[in-house]
Amino acid sequence: MRPDGFRPTILLVIACQLLRRASHDALLARGFPVHVTDDGTAALNFLNETAVPPDLVIIDLKVGDVRAALLTAAAKRQARVLPIASDRFRPGPDNLELGFDIETLVTHVESMFA
Numbered sequence: 426m427r428p429d430g431f432r433p434t435i436l437l438v439i440a441c442q443l444l445r446r447a448s449h450d451a452l453l454a455r456g457f458p459v460h461v462t463d464d465g466t467a468a469l470n471f472l473n474e475t476a477v478p479p480d481l482v483i484i485d486l487k488v489g490d491v492r493a494a495l496l497t498a499a500a501k502r503q504a505r506v507l508p509i510a511s512d513r514f515r516p517g518p519d520n521l522e523l524g525f526d527i528e529t530l531v532t533h534v535e536s537m538f539a
């Protein structure tokens with residue numbers, strides 16, 4: 426966190442309920458304000474309508490309905506984008522060569538704003 430107390434806001438667009446909940450809880454525990462949806466259209470509407478855009482959009486590649494439009498909207502609003510593949514999520518640290526866990530995701534997000 427910066428000395429002025431700024432904490433980047435995050436928009437989570439994740440289809441997998443387990444990953445969405447775990448990501449939300451872990452990011453919130455680290456002090457990140459988080460807006461969550463499992464639907465690309467809802468995320469696109471949020472990006473287009475919110476007065477203050479999120480600093481980061483974490484988008485599940487399985488949210489394919491409006492993925493291109495969502496990525497374009499994020500870029501226009503100057504939000505960083507972190508694509509993830511929910512089918513590579515592993516709930517624990519075992520077999521991480523096959524995917525990622527929540528701690529890895531949160532650590533990566535923190536490093537993006539360090």
